Every structure is written in structure tokens, then in C-alpha cells.
Amino acid sequence: MTEATYNTLVHRCADLSKEWDLDPKPLGDLWLHQEVVGWKDCHRWFVQNPLSWHKFQEEVFEVMKGGNILGKVFRDVADDRWSAKDIEKAKALGLIAGDSNGNFNPTGQLTREQAAVIMVRLYEVIKEGK
Numbered sequence: 001m002t003e004a005t006y007n008t009l010v011h012r013c014a015d016l017s018k019e020w021d022l023d024p025k026p027l028g029d030l031w032l033h034q035e036v037v038g039w040k041d042c043h044r045w046f047v048q049n050p051l052s053w054h055k056f057q058e059e060v061f062e063v064m065k066g067g068n069i070l071g072k073v074f075r076d077v078a079d080d081r082w083s084a085k086d087i088e089k090a091k092a093l094g095l096i097a098g099d100s101n102g103n104f105n106p107t108g109q110l111t112r113e114q115a116a117v118i119m120v121r122l123y124e125v126i127k128e129g130k
């Protein structure tokens with residue numbers, strides 16, 4: 001699922017939830033096909049990544065309330081997070097990237113190879129005088 005597909009799905013579910021007065025929060029009215037029939041591996045990504053499914057439901061609820069998940073640099077970095085501006089700037093400079101689901105994982109651990117890549121990217125940025 002690309003980020004564009006994901007965002008479209010969030011907004012479509014938010015629109016339908018509003019239209020039909022549904023509650024998208026976890027244990028609410030949004031169900032996976034697998035949760036209804038009990039066995040089907042559908043939607044596969046969410047069945048295999050239950051935390052992403054809960055995050056999806058929360059994002060649908062956020063969009064329903066008039067919030068916006070689009071335009072955020074990373075889904076899991078709140079605007080009021082103490083490091084949000086620096087994370088945004090590091091992303092804009094090309095020093096860091098998120099995972100394939102648009103998350104940064106701000107409290108995750110950095111590996112030695114990731115540290116090496118960031119240092120070289122920073123060196124390139126400084127060398128180019130950006």
C-alpha cells in the first residue's frame with residue numbers, strides 16, 4: 001500500500017463514517033474482513049500488522065474530527081512533540097527517512113549503519129553548503 005493509497009483509504013473511511021454515523025475507533029464500527037468472518041487473511045497488511053490497523057482506525061477518527069494526517073512529515077510525530085521541528089528539518093535536508101508506512105519511530109534505536117549513513121549525508125549537506 002503506497003502512502004497515497006493509505007491516505008485515500010483513511011479519508012474515504014472518515015467520509016463514510018461521517019455519512020453513516022459510524023464510530024471508527026478501535027472496537028467500534030470499522031472492521032477488517034478477517035474480523036467479520038474470522039479466518040480470511042484480508043486486508044492482509046492490517047491482519048499481519050495489528051498495530052497499524054489500530055493506528056489506521058485512530059487516524060480515521062482524527063480525520064473525522066476535522067484533523068489532518070496529510071502534510072505531517074511522519075504519522076507518528078505529533079506537531080507538539082519537543083523534537084518535531086528538528087525531525088522535520090532533518091527530513092527536509094535528506095538526513096533521515098521514515099519507514100514504508102510513513103512512521104519515523106521517534107523513540108526507536110539507531111543502528112551503527114544508520115548512524116554512518118546520517119553522518120555521511122550530513123557531510124554531503126555541509127559540503128554542498130545547503
Ligand SMILES: [Zn+2]
Pocket residue numbers: 033034040042043
Ligand atoms: Zn476481504
